[in-house]
Amino acid sequence: MLERGKRVKDLKLASMIVTASEMGKMDRRTIEEIGIPGVVLMESAARGAASFFLEVIPDLPKRRITVVAGSGNNAGDGFVLARIFHSRGVPVRVVCLRSPGQLKGDALANFQILEKIKVPVFVWDEGKDFDAQWHWIQESDAIIDAILGTGLNSEVRGIYRKIIDGMNSLSVPVLAVDIPSGLDASTGTPLGTAVRATATATFAFPKIGHVMDPGPDYTGKLRVVDIGIPSIVAEAAQINRWWMDAHFLSGWLKPRRPDVHKGNAGHVAVLAGSRGKTGAATLICQGASRVGSGLVTLFVPFSLNPILEVKLTEAMTYPIAETDIQSPAQAALPEILNFLDGKQALAVGPGISLHPETQELVKALVQQSPCPMILDADALTIFAQDPELLKQANVPLILTPHPGEMARLIQDSPQAVQRDRLGVAAEFSRRYGVILVLKGYRTLVAAPDGRMAINGSGNPAMASGGMGDTLTGMIAGFVAQGYEPFQAACLGVYIHGAAADRYMHGVATRGLLASDILEEIPRVIGSLESDAG
Ligand SMILES: NC(=O)C1=CN([C@@H]2O[C@H](COP(=O)(O)OP(=O)(O)OC[C@H]3O[C@@H](n4cnc5c(N)ncnc54)[C@H](O)[C@@H]3O)[C@@H](O)[C@H]2O)[C@H](O)CC1
Numbered sequence: 245m246l247e248r249g250k251r252v253k254d255l256k257l258a259s260m261i262v263t264a265s266e267m268g269k270m271d272r273r274t275i276e277e278i279g280i281p282g283v284v285l286m287e288s289a290a291r292g293a294a295s296f297f298l299e300v301i302p303d304l305p306k307r308r309i310t311v312v313a314g315s316g317n318n319a320g321d322g323f324v325l326a327r328i329f330h331s332r333g334v335p336v337r338v339v340c341l342r343s344p345g346q347l348k349g350d351a352l353a354n355f356q357i358l359e360k361i362k363v364p365v366f367v368w369d370e371g372k373d374f375d376a377q378w379h380w381i382q383e384s385d386a387i388i389d390a391i392l393g394t395g396l397n398s399e400v401r402g403i404y405r406k407i408i409d410g411m412n413s414l415s416v417p418v419l420a421v422d423i424p425s426g427l428d429a430s431t432g433t434p435l436g437t438a439v440r441a442t443a444t445a446t447f448a449f450p451k452i453g454h455v456m457d458p459g460p461d462y463t464g465k466l467r468v469v470d471i472g473i474p475s476i477v478a479e480a481a482q483i484n485r486w487w488m489d490a491h492f493l494s495g496w497l498k499p500r501r502p503d504v505h506k507g508n509a510g511h512v513a514v515l516a517g518s519r520g521k522t523g524a525a526t527l528i529c530q531g532a533s534r535v536g537s538g539l540v541t542l543f544v545p546f547s548l549n550p551i552l553e554v555k556l557t558e559a560m561t562y563p564i565a566e567t568d569i570q571s572p573a574q575a576a577l578p579e580i581l582n583f584l585d586g587k588q589a590l591a592v593g594p595g596i597s598l599h600p601e602t603q604e605l606v607k608a609l610v611q612q613s614p615c616p617m618i619l620d621a622d623a624l625t626i627f628a629q630d631p632e633l634l635k636q637a638n639v640p641l642i643l644t645p646h647p648g649e650m651a652r653l654i655q656d657s658p659q660a661v662q663r664d665r666l667g668v669a670a671e672f673s674r675r676y677g678v679i680l681v682l683k684g685y686r687t688l689v690a691a692p693d694g695r696m697a698i699n700g701s702g703n704p705a706m707a708s709g710g711m712g713d714t715l716t717g718m719i720a721g722f723v724a725q726g727y728e729p730f731q732a733a734c735l736g737v738y739i740h741g742a743a744a745d746r747y748m749h750g751v752a753t754r755g756l757l758a759s760d761i762l763e764e765i766p767r768v769i770g771s772l773e774s775d776a777g
């Protein structure tokens with residue numbers, strides 16, 4: 245879980261997720277333009293890391309701690325940590341993987357202090373036998389990884405690789421400074437190899453590498469340590485990538501007016517369902533109602549109407565013309581368009597089938613709908629052949645693909661999507677001018693203007709049919725209540741996962757039904773409303 249530093253100044257800033265280079269620029273501006281010396285940042289970083297590490301391993305002071313250091317400022321943080329523990333009488337020692345002669349600046353200054361206070365330092369000699377030196381690290385009860393941080397710039401090889409792999413083979417907790425060594429801070433990909441940390445203390449802001457797969461497997465428990473980067477520097481960085489949690493969304497939910505009524509709390513129209521797929525339509529409608537929409541109407545193929553009248557209570561149904569496979573027919577277009585006048589959102593897709601007539605109906609709706617549309621499931625596949633058609637919309641579009649549907653939309657493989665989730669989502673959103681919700685572990689919400697939100701809620705129990713339908717309805721519900729499409733998508737995505745978290749808290753990692761989370765949705769909304777104070 246992502247834990248916040250104690251002093252959260254600006255919630256939006258506290259939710260920023262940065263790349264290595266964005267962080268490096270903020271460090272440099274803080275030091276060179278604002279005038280906070282690097283050693284002060286280094287001291288703050290190490291002291292924050294020390295207190296977090298002591299929280300994670302309370303008996304740390306009783307352990308033989310080895311700081312394994314590289315050659316840059318990540319090592320510098322490690323040297324300060326060694327000094328902190330040494331000053332508390334902890335049997336700490338330092339193993340330098342590079343000659344101290346290569347150290348410079350703040351790292352060298354802190355290394356020289358270690359020498360003066362007689363902290364035991366061992367300098368690894370690559371010319372000597374590995375096993376004869378390995379005991380310096382092996383004889384540890386805890387290891388602090390200060391080898392590489394955001395300065396990683398190539399694949400880890402040679403002695404660094406051997407030592408990192410060796411550390412990973414020990415059954416000793418490894419506490420990472422800033423980023424597990426070897427993990428690319430900007431992507432979450434290990435470059436050759438990476439430390440599998442028990443916990444990571446990172447500085448100022450979480451990095452993409454901490455939260456995007458497989459980064460969390462290496463990061464372990466994460467704490468963001470506030471080291472005093474001035475908010476003027478963070479704001480000037482104009483980062484538009486955020487971690488989505490209650491902090492980030494707090495204040496987004498507009499208070500309900502006392503005189504609100506079902507006629508002015510948003511009317512969601514839904515086009516979903518075909519023979520054998522009536523459950524999807526049901527879940528969309530219920531998701532939309534549960535986030536607070538005033539009214540929900542489901543367009544349903546005529547012969548299925550009696551079924552949906554039984555399955556739905558709060559939502560109304562509007563029987564429409566159907567094809568020979570009981571899916572929505574093209575002939576339904578005029579009635580649907582006429583009904584949409586004065587409605588605030590149209591959700592389309594789950595279970596409607598790929599019947600040619602249904603495809604033509606959906607394409608016509610994208611061109612002519614008077615209200616924003618949320619496209620999911622079959623509606624996404626319909627556009628996979630020709631995503632350019634999405635540009636014909638005169639209203640905002642929100643697309644909610646899972647990786648397989650995303651792959652079809654970009655004519656590539658799901659593996660290619662998963663290899664670069666942020667890049668694929670951002671590029672598709674920008675190119676077609678749509679809000680793109682790329683579902684999966686750490687669902688992403690991308691906007692054409694470059695905004696990107698990474699979802700922090702949700703759990704593996706959500707891997708079950710119907711979850712996406714519920715989400716589609718929730719997002720449509722927030723659009724219908726007047727939230728800007730990016731915000732509506734963020735609220736839907738975060739609350740959807742948080743509702744699943746609430747329901748499954750302490751239960752299991754499986755067995756969750758999409759309908760189970762419906763009752764939890766207002767409880768999550770309630771906690772966000774109370775957060776807003
Ligand atoms: N975020 C902050 O406000 C602060 C961060 N600090 C720490 O500084 C490091 C970044 O330090 P930097 O000197 O830029 O780089 P590293 O220490 O991460 O790397 C050292 C050095 O390693 C070499 N290198 C790069 N890739 C490889 C490789 N594959 N194999 C071997 N060697 C490699 C390269 O020469 C690098 O320069 C940040 O993580 C924080 O820990 C500040 O101390 C406090 C403020």
Ligand SMILES: [K+]
Nearest residue numbers: 389392423425
């Ligand atoms: K590190």
